[in-house]
Amino acid sequence: MEFEHFTLKSLLIIMAIIFLQNHLLVVCLDMKCNFPAIFNFGDSNSDTGGLSAAFGQAPPPNGQTFFHSPHGRFSDGRLLIDLIAERLGLPYLSAFLDSIGSNFSHGANFATAGSTIRPQNTTISQSGYSPFDLNVQLAQYSDFLKRSQIIRKGGFFQKLLPEEDYFWRALYTFDIGQNDLTAGYKLNLSTEQVKAYVPDVLGQFSNVIEQVYSRGGRSFWIHNTGPVGCLPYIMDRFLVTAAEIDKYGCSSPYNEVAEYFNLGLKETVVKLRNELPLAAITYVDLYSVKYSLISQAKKLGKFFFFM
Template sequence: MLLATKSLSFIYGVSLVVFAAIFATTTSLQSRRHAALFVFGDSLYDPGNNNFINTSITYKANYPPYGETFFRFPTGRFSDGRLISDFIAKYAHLPYWEPYLAPGQHEFINGANFASGGACAIADNNPNVLSLEAQLSNFKEVVSLLKQQLGDAEAGQILTNAVYLSSIGGVDYHIFSDQYPNATESEMENYVQVVIGNITNVIKEIYALGGRKFAFQNVGPLGCSPVAKQLNNLTKTECWKGTLSLARQHNRALVTAAKELEIQLPAFNFIIFDYFTTLMNLDCNPFKYGFKEADIACCGSGIYHASDCGIGDYELCKNPNDTS
């Protein structure tokens, strides 16, 4: 699974910075205790939606050692505990996420989490999971249900007051880098524009349904991840330049696209959490943030433990709190 690119416990430390960044610049959730939060994304945000789709074990995290630190059992989250989206929900006084696809009754006045581990902005890149487009379709079902239950006016108010949080694109770039390791700068730029274009189209559709407040998490330093190092036989100090370049291009293009939407769409508000810089700082200075190891994942196989956590013959760090 691609989230094995980071030590599982890194999610906790990064999460604290995420909600500090998000809630320092928007008061929507703080001032409206029960404002809804709708979440879209990949394995960084997936609370277990992949448990309920027909896909391989590679795209699931419903087996040990996932979940061992906080929930004490595997929930489908690609972490030893809570995810970034869980900490944000807690900070916003919302309950921990149940997967949108989990059977049973759901209370959508608090929002919903549609994220799917391995998800892509380009649907054809990974048909094994829920693409961003598929997540949008699920959101539309929630909008329809809210209108049926509450009426158009009340449902519209919930949708307008809500925050729309997303993290998507990283898997697209891993796939492109694997398929085109010798891609030219022009080819990479064109590909980034396709990814950003798909994200922008989804944002516009959410806006048309009432969304006004958007929080984006940009793409991390993909080329410096354990999986990039392991697949490309790199040393600890090396990064895979192609994937790293794609991440940087994506993050610049995301800012440009968001600013253009701010001009085009009345009352459109956005913030972007710089996940790239935060994670790069952790990679370069692990001791500063209380970690002993930043280049080797906490769970998995291979020289950097970058794949198959919980599957077959894998290794597990003794203490996820310091990745020792």
């Protein structure tokens, strides 16, 4: 039932943001950070209107709780990226693809629902995956970086674009990878086959971080992926035997793949820290936050689950 699904997504966001706000506060106190802008890359977990701008507005009940009408987000309320922006005292991020009412003076959001790190060899109508994969988002960011400064030198829209130094002072946020895992299962790959291509996915992710760094990015905030085995559509569309369901109602094999991805992502972050000496890279364990909510459902309340 859609309404119940969206309601729990908000609860997930509330719990996660308590963790993130405290973690972000500690990081900022340690670094004495003052981010004038955010540039975000990702999928539906942080899409503030990209896919809606490209393919039509996400319909109700999206947006009904906070915005009181569809507002580009695939959620009934705000997303983590919205609340991170609030915490930093910045406006909500406008989607790069949205030409209506957008203000990019404090950053831009390149995320679109259904995005993957690796390009998918399908159309959105075939698989549901966005054509705006992470490499496309990087290309959009690179174009935005160059053209925004040309326009700022005398264009009519200069006040709607970030100042030049904002690009190296900005916070670069990444929340992507979940769809890369489910894409393999949609192609009827086995769990071992999905695990086998994870290193390539992480290699492409690492390359994007390096590319952003080469263009001046210095502060990176990277979310790991959530417990894929708890997604309703995983439990509904794919074969899961009774023996594979854990005591919280999630599929253990699918969660093991997410944990495998996250372990590799954490190792990738450690490697990037060594290779990019001027970068400050924060790895955020959202998997644990989300799974804690599911595993403590009786303590925290009775919900339906959507992530």
